[in-house]
Amino acid sequence: MTDPFSIELLTNYLLVGAALFALGMLGFIARRNLIVMFLSAEMMLQGVALSLVAFGRFHGNWSGQIFTIVILTIAACEASIALALIVVLYNRRSSLDVTVWQDVREPGIEPVDVAAEARGAVLATDADGTETYPTLTPAGVEPAHPIRPWTERRR
Amino acid sequence: MGFFVSNIWLIPLLPLLGGLTAGFLARRIKLDPFIPVAVGVGLAFLLSLGAYASADAERSVLVSRWIQAGSFVVPVEFRVDGLTTLMLSMVTFVSTLVIVFASGYMHGDPSYPRFFAFIGLFVFAMTGLVLSNNYILTYVFWEGVGVCSYLLIGFWYARPAASAAAMKAFMINRVGDVGFALAIFWLWAVVPNHDLSYQNVLAESTLHGLPEAAKWGIPLLLFWAATAKSAQLPLYVWLPDAMEGPTPVSALIHAATMVTAGVYLIARSMPLIALSPDVQLLIASIGCATALLAALIALTQTDLKRVMAYSTVSQLGFMFMGLGAGVGSVARLAVVAAIFHLFTHAFFKALLFLASGSVMHAMGDVIDMRRFGGLRRRLPYTYMTFAVGALALAGVFPMAGFWSKDEILLALESAPHAAEEIHFAAGWAYGLIYWLAMFTAFLTAFYTFRAFFMTFWGPEKLPSPDDPEAPPALDHAHDHHHGHDHVVTGDAAHGHHEVGVESGPIMTYPLMILAVCAVGVGVLFGPTHLLAGHLEHTLGFESLPEGHPEFSWFSAIVSTIAALGGIGLAYAMYAVPSEAPGRLARSLKPLYRASMGKFYVDELYQATVMKLVLGLAAASRVFDVKVVDGLVRGVAGAPWAAGREVLAKYHNGLIQFYAAASALSVAVLLWLLLFT
Numbered sequence: 001m002t003d004p005f006s007i008e009l010l011t012n013y014l015l016v017g018a019a020l021f022a023l024g025m026l027g028f029i030a031r032r033n034l035i036v037m038f039l040s041a042e043m044m045l046q047g048v049a050l051s052l053v054a055f056g057r058f059h060g061n062w063s064g065q066i067f068t069i070v071i072l073t074i075a076a077c078e079a080s081i082a083l084a085l086i087v088v089l090y091n092r093r094s095s096l097d098v099t100v101w102q103d104v105r106e107p108g109i110e111p112v113d114v115a116a117e118a119r120g121a122v123l124a125t126d127a128d129g130t131e132t133y134p135t136l137t138p139a140g141v142e143p144a145h146p147i148r149p150w151t152e153r154r155r
Numbered sequence: 156m157g158f159f160v161s162n163i164w165l166i167p168l169l170p171l172l173g174g175l176t177a178g179f180l181a182r183r184i185k186l187d188p189f190i191p192v193a194v195g196v197g198l199a200f201l202l203s204l205g206a207y208a209s210a211d212a213e214r215s216v217l218v219s220r221w222i223q224a225g226s227f228v229v230p231v232e233f234r235v236d237g238l239t240t241l242m243l244s245m246v247t248f249v250s251t252l253v254i255v256f257a258s259g260y261m262h263g264d265p266s267y268p269r270f271f272a273f274i275g276l277f278v279f280a281m282t283g284l285v286l287s288n289n290y291i292l293t294y295v296f297w298e299g300v301g302v303c304s305y306l307l308i309g310f311w312y313a314r315p316a317a318s319a320a321a322m323k324a325f326m327i328n329r330v331g332d333v334g335f336a337l338a339i340f341w342l343w344a345v346v347p348n349h350d351l352s353y354q355n356v357l358a359e360s361t362l363h364g365l366p367e368a369a370k371w372g373i374p375l376l377l378f379w380a381a382t383a384k385s386a387q388l389p390l391y392v393w394l395p396d397a398m399e400g401p402t403p404v405s406a407l408i409h410a411a412t413m414v415t416a417g418v419y420l421i422a423r424s425m426p427l428i429a430l431s432p433d434v435q436l437l438i439a440s441i442g443c444a445t446a447l448l449a450a451l452i453a454l455t456q457t458d459l460k461r462v463m464a465y466s467t468v469s470q471l472g473f474m475f476m477g478l479g480a481g482v483g484s485v486a487r488l489a490v491v492a493a494i495f496h497l498f499t500h501a502f503f504k505a506l507l508f509l510a511s512g513s514v515m516h517a518m519g520d521v522i523d524m525r526r527f528g529g530l531r532r533r534l535p536y537t538y539m540t541f542a543v544g545a546l547a548l549a550g551v552f553p554m555a556g557f558w559s560k561d562e563i564l565l566a567l568e569s570a571p572h573a574a575e576e577i578h579f580a581a582g583w584a585y586g587l588i589y590w591l592a593m594f595t596a597f598l599t600a601f602y603t604f605r606a607f608f609m610t611f612w613g614p615e616k617l618p619s620p621d622d623p624e625a626p627p628a629l630d631h632a633h634d635h636h637h638g639h640d641h642v643v644t645g646d647a648a649h650g651h652h653e654v655g656v657e658s659g660p661i662m663t664y665p666l667m668i669l670a671v672c673a674v675g676v677g678v679l680f681g682p683t684h685l686l687a688g689h690l691e692h693t694l695g696f697e698s699l700p701e702g703h704p705e706f707s708w709f710s711a712i713v714s715t716i717a718a719l720g721g722i723g724l725a726y727a728m729y730a731v732p733s734e735a736p737g738r739l740a741r742s743l744k745p746l747y748r749a750s751m752g753k754f755y756v757d758e759l760y761q762a763t764v765m766k767l768v769l770g771l772a773a774a775s776r777v778f779d780v781k782v783v784d785g786l787v788r789g790v791a792g793a794p795w796a797a798g799r800e801v802l803a804k805y806h807n808g809l810i811q812f813y814a815a816a817s818a819l820s821v822a823v824l825l826w827l828l829l830f831t
Contacts, residue, residue, distance in 0.1 A: 025814075028811075029815045030811075037810070101810075105806055106803045
């Protein structure tokens, strides 16, 4: 019985994987929103994982799959750390724009003025009002919160 | 194999353990540090006697495998043959006596435990040296005795003269070690299986298979090594300076044992050396020149220990004359003669040195013979034993020195004839060497008894600081001649002993035992052929041609006349204070001053070799600072400059820029990999 997973099928998988990877890379380079950049990076990872799975299937062994599982695990850990970092960064500047973090550069080099939004960003400690967090659309029923809900803390 | 052979490794191990105990443990467990060393070395002596009885030419004991790299194996293997066991017994016996003597001599020195730790280490290295069954292990212990010599010459390291002498000894020995190392490399390249064990290198099949160049090159390199360790021309200059060390060290290391390592090496390699009569003649000539030069220098030295040092150099020259005389059919006779002289010399020279030490001890660390005299009543035991040692050194019948010196002279006498037999054209030179050796024997008797009469005869005189010869109180740290009558520091630390009083029994008993040996070993081992018979059990010696050794009345009578003549002359000139030595010195002023100044060999070295070495060192320093350091700094500076000038501009803090740059780089790399 011949293996139905032919070289043509593999090529298709690889094309999809490459497309995912390329799209992710483009997104990472072109977007400035920290969360979107992170999602793009995850997309690159998925493109690679897809290629690995396809190769594993093509060679008729499990190593590709195993490798992918490992990658997914690592990616999950990475996501938690990255999102925590993003929250911290947002708290510092009240903005998700990555260009406000140009401080880590060689002394004597002018910062690149990317957007007016970056200029407007101020240190969270300098801004008046209460502490704020990045928001997503709320869903479901809001729990009875012991502390003030985030909607009210929003400036 | 008996107990003594299979446990031969205990012989080096026990002194080592003794030394370690003395150095690290003795004070903590309230034990006199000399006890563990004396016990260790004493036990090693007893074991050596056992091994002596079971010596055999083919006997060797594998202790462990040290280096194993492919087919190249260096085992720690000990040889138990005639030469080895003879050396072992001699070394451990003399060491035991010297250690006992030193426990009295060094008493009160703040570094007392360190001294005995070093002595233990030395006996370990020396026994290992004579036990080793291959050239590489011999080399290791060869270096080991060198290190111990360095440590013990510089024992009073706070004294500049002592540390300079230690450094000098070490450096000059390094020069010789280069020769040894080269010899080992060459041997490794030419012997079958790269096996450097003695039974392989000295096997007849190996010796026949050697390339022509190696047949004279390797003996020459081995002799080069021996000239440094055994203080021969032109590398003898370290030994007289080595007298800066404590006197027991001079007796043990720089007279009886370590300096004979070179003689041992040549004797051990005799089948190899005997391949090249030219090298043998060179060995005999160098030995002769050294013996004569050292004897001439010893004539005028005023420092008792220094006279003994030059006498050691001279006697080592005799041993090399003996080894060099072994051409053709004399080979076995000559090597036995040299080893016999080595053997007897160890006893009487250790005796003379220890007696000098006893004098020095009694004189409050003054060793300049002009500052004391007529000590025979004050130091009766030292006087008697010194007399025995001096007679032995002078070669008077029936002392030890007479028999061994006579054998060397006999070998030299038969050498021209043997050289003729093997068609060696330059054999006539041995005749010249024979007469020069005879003359040196005369000089030896003279300078030995000059020292003897100056020290023990004449009106009694004890050192006082008012002497014209006494060194000025402060400004003599740089003074070579009186390096050790340093009263301000150094020696003053050891043995506070009343001036002019005989040393205690712990120091006089070893002297007496050695005196008995100096009388007895010659007649016991020489005419009875005990030593020659024992040495027959040595690897390779049975293949040496056995000549027809016959006691030569001619040599014996002439050498006795020479010795008695020397003694008589010394008696006439020095037994009672007279004007004769002064008048003679004035009439031969240039010669006298040259001898007094040690023929300016040190100055010659200073002006030539040292200049060259210092110049090379300065040039190397410039090369190191400018070229090597410059290269390193340049390599380190290049990325730094590139980063600052070029890459820093792109470090702008924009993540997207970095990501785009790396994506682009990967793309370029991929393109290069896939499409070129």
